[in-house]
Amino acid sequence: xxxxxxxxxxxxxxxxxxxxxxxxxxxxxxxxxxxxxxxxxxxxxxxxxxxxxxxxxxxxxxxxxxxxxxxxxxxxxxxxxxxxxxxxxxxxxxxxxxxxxxxxxxxxxxxxxxxxxxxxxxxxxxxxxxxxxxxxxxxxxxxxxxxxxxxxxxxxxxxxxxxxxxxxxxxxxxxxxxxxxxxxxxxxxxxxxxxxxxxxxxxxxxxxxxxxxxxxxxxxxxxxxxxxxxxxxxxxxxxxxxxxxxxxxx
Amino acid sequence: xxxxxxxxxxxxxxxxxxxxxxxxxxxxxxxxxxxxxxxxxxxxxxxxxxxxxxxxxxxxxxxxxxxxxxxxxxxxxxxxxxxxxxxxxxxxxxxxxxxxxxxxxxxxxxxxxxxxxxxxxxxxxxxxxxxxxxxxxxxxxxxxxxxxxxxxxxxxxxxxxxxxxxxxxxxxxxxxxxxxxxxxxxxxxxxxxxxxxxxxxxxxxxxxxxxxxxxxxxxxxxxxxxxxxxxxxxxxxxxxxxxxxxxxxxxxxxxxxxxxxxxxxxxxxxxxxxxxxxxxxxxxxxxxxxxxxxxxxxxxxxxxxxxxxxxxxxxxxxxxxxxxxxxxxxxxxxxxxxxxxxxxxxxxxxxxxxxxxxxxxxxxxxxxxxxxxxxxx
Numbered sequence: 001x002x003x004x005x006x007x008x009x010x011x012x013x014x015x016x017x018x019x020x021x022x023x024x025x026x027x028x029x030x031x032x033x034x035x036x037x038x039x040x041x042x043x044x045x046x047x048x049x050x051x052x053x054x055x056x057x058x059x060x061x062x063x064x065x066x067x068x069x070x071x072x073x074x075x076x077x078x079x080x081x082x083x084x085x086x087x088x089x090x091x092x093x094x095x096x097x098x099x100x101x102x103x104x105x106x107x108x109x110x111x112x113x114x115x116x117x118x119x120x121x122x123x124x125x126x127x128x129x130x131x132x133x134x135x136x137x138x139x140x141x142x143x144x145x146x147x148x149x150x151x152x153x154x155x156x157x158x159x160x161x162x163x164x165x166x167x168x169x170x171x172x173x174x175x176x177x178x179x180x181x182x183x184x185x186x187x188x189x190x191x192x193x194x195x196x197x198x199x200x201x202x203x204x205x206x207x208x209x210x211x212x213x214x215x216x217x218x219x220x221x222x223x224x225x226x227x228x229x230x231x232x233x234x235x236x237x238x239x240x241x242x243x244x245x246x247x248x249x250x
Numbered sequence: 251x252x253x254x255x256x257x258x259x260x261x262x263x264x265x266x267x268x269x270x271x272x273x274x275x276x277x278x279x280x281x282x283x284x285x286x287x288x289x290x291x292x293x294x295x296x297x298x299x300x301x302x303x304x305x306x307x308x309x310x311x312x313x314x315x316x317x318x319x320x321x322x323x324x325x326x327x328x329x330x331x332x333x334x335x336x337x338x339x340x341x342x343x344x345x346x347x348x349x350x351x352x353x354x355x356x357x358x359x360x361x362x363x364x365x366x367x368x369x370x371x372x373x374x375x376x377x378x379x380x381x382x383x384x385x386x387x388x389x390x391x392x393x394x395x396x397x398x399x400x401x402x403x404x405x406x407x408x409x410x411x412x413x414x415x416x417x418x419x420x421x422x423x424x425x426x427x428x429x430x431x432x433x434x435x436x437x438x439x440x441x442x443x444x445x446x447x448x449x450x451x452x453x454x455x456x457x458x459x460x461x462x463x464x465x466x467x468x469x470x471x472x473x474x475x476x477x478x479x480x481x482x483x484x485x486x487x488x489x490x491x492x493x494x495x496x497x498x499x500x501x502x503x504x505x506x507x508x509x510x511x512x513x514x515x516x517x518x519x520x521x522x523x524x525x526x527x528x529x530x531x532x533x534x535x536x537x538x539x540x541x542x543x544x545x546x547x548x549x550x551x552x553x554x555x556x557x558x559x560x561x562x563x564x565x566x567x568x569x570x571x572x573x574x575x576x577x578x579x580x581x582x583x584x585x586x587x588x589x590x591x592x593x594x595x596x597x598x599x600x601x602x603x604x605x606x607x608x609x610x611x612x613x614x615x616x617x618x619x620x621x622x623x624x625x626x627x
Binding site for chain 2 (some may be wrong): 184
């Protein structure tokens with residue numbers, strides 16, 4: 001019997017057999033403004049409230065900006081208290097490589113050559129925060145930022161290996177992980193890197209269509225290993241409570 | 251068929267046709283009409299033959315509808331000729347022009363019929379087009395007034411003579427050996443005893459910069475399947491230059507046609523006919539679909555060129571949002587009746603109740619036409 005963890009998103013659990021399988025990697029993909037960070041925030045806060053230590057790792061957004069965004073919904077009202085109690089950690093991932101790049105503008109050749117050290121630094125930076133807190137839920141916002149956090153010389157195969165290693169370590173630690181991604185540059189790809197959808201155990205696709213004043217947001221569960229999913233396209237809204245998924249599919 | 255015609259036919263079927271359509275981009279089908287020194291890009295749609303059969307049937311019972319179909323066809327033929335930048339007779343050496351006509355007849359023959367042939371008399375401005383298995387009338391047995399209009403529109407545009415009209419002299423569907431269309435000045439046709447419909451108001455505008463900009467191919471955000479995907483997976487089939495979905499033939503038409511049909515039928519007070527014809531086909535289309543019907547409909551409509559389609563249900567009511575809907579000049583005030591009928595029919599089967607979609611909002615921001623349809627109460 002697969003243990004399920006509640007997502008905290010109204011209407012989502014029933015589409016995935018009662019919640020995400022514990023210890024699984026779930027890719028949440030969508031275009032900018034589709035609601036990925038809010039969904040992931042609900043997932044993290046829900047865990048913290050239930051006593052599961054949760055870590056939200058952001059590559060690009062400042063933690064304060066994210067806190068402000070999540071606190072605008074009722075689910076985010078007690079973020080400060082959850083952080084204070086140690087149940088929730090919102091942290092920025094900034095590996096040594098990026099810190100150096102920020103200081104120096106360009107990196108010396110010698111650093112480019114130290115590929116393994118740089119990727120190891122990134123991996124450690126991510127896992128350190130996870131292990132230190134004993135997290136049971138982790139959000140990576142976003143997995144599409146990982147290649148950007150590495151020197152350009154890192155080829156796609158190397159980045160793929162790094163993401164696979166991270167996913168394996170998360171699984172081994174029994175962590176349920178939501179990994180956010182931008183959409184692929186071609187419609188058949190569900191992630192920007194084109195392979196995270198295969199590495200992940202589950203994929204949730206968020207869509208946003210804006211025509212004039214009419215915005216339409218939809219959610220679709222594309223896959224969830226070991227789960228009988230409801231793959232219908234469902235409308236969702238941002239309400240005062242956060243994301244709420246409608247019951248009827250199209 | 252002469253050796254030259256046979257060579258052209260082979261060339262079109264085996265070399266040209268597979269390369270002229272951009273069919274691998276979800277939401278878009280683009281025809282490239284290339285000629286020396288320029289390339290014209292046309293936003294096209296694959297439309298089900300059954301809808302046209304229904305319209306032709308209605309036209310046989312109502313003269314106003316028949317006139318509206320003829321006018322829509324003629325305006326469409328002329329628009330297509332302009333958009334594709336077909337050579338005008340007055341500006342083209344006679345031999346080159348006649349070669350072009352041979353080429354065009356073979357293209358039309360491959361796309362809309364079989365065994366097409368033609369006769370041209372430039373002095374009397376007469377053009378005859380003959381074919382077997384011509385679309386629509388091959389199944390309705392009623393003739394195709396839309397087709398008469400379409401062929402006369404092309405010929406009138408090439409000759410820059412709005413007073414050229416078209417008639418269907420014989421129809422295979424009625425039991426004649428072939429379908430034969432005659433285009434000539436109205437007086438000539440009347441003198442030969444034909445009842446002639448008339449549409450003297452012909453568009454002369456070619457593809458504007460706006461048309462090219464608004465119909466530019468973009469990456470779809472919702473649609474996953476292109477027509478190529480559906481062809482590769484065997485859901486659609488292409489045989490001898492014709493597109494088939496099950497037993498249904500799909501006609502390749504530049505997107506002005508759906509707007510012109512709506513406009514002309516509305517003028518005749520019969521826009522409902524277009525909605526109903528598309529609605530009934532939509533019902534038949536979704537009949538066999540059991541699971542993820544909304545996704546199926548979005549994929550189907552996107553693959554046939556209607557844009558990036560998202561089907562959802564908001565507060566229990568269907569909403570269909572389309573990004574990059576086929577754009578034509580002045581078309582954003584349209585009701586988008588063909589599309590709304592097709593989608594409404596399919597959703598009615600899926601929902602097991604009558605669903606009627608109506609235009610809610612349009613937008614042309616981001617250099618593309620967006621349209622939202624919502625289920626009427």
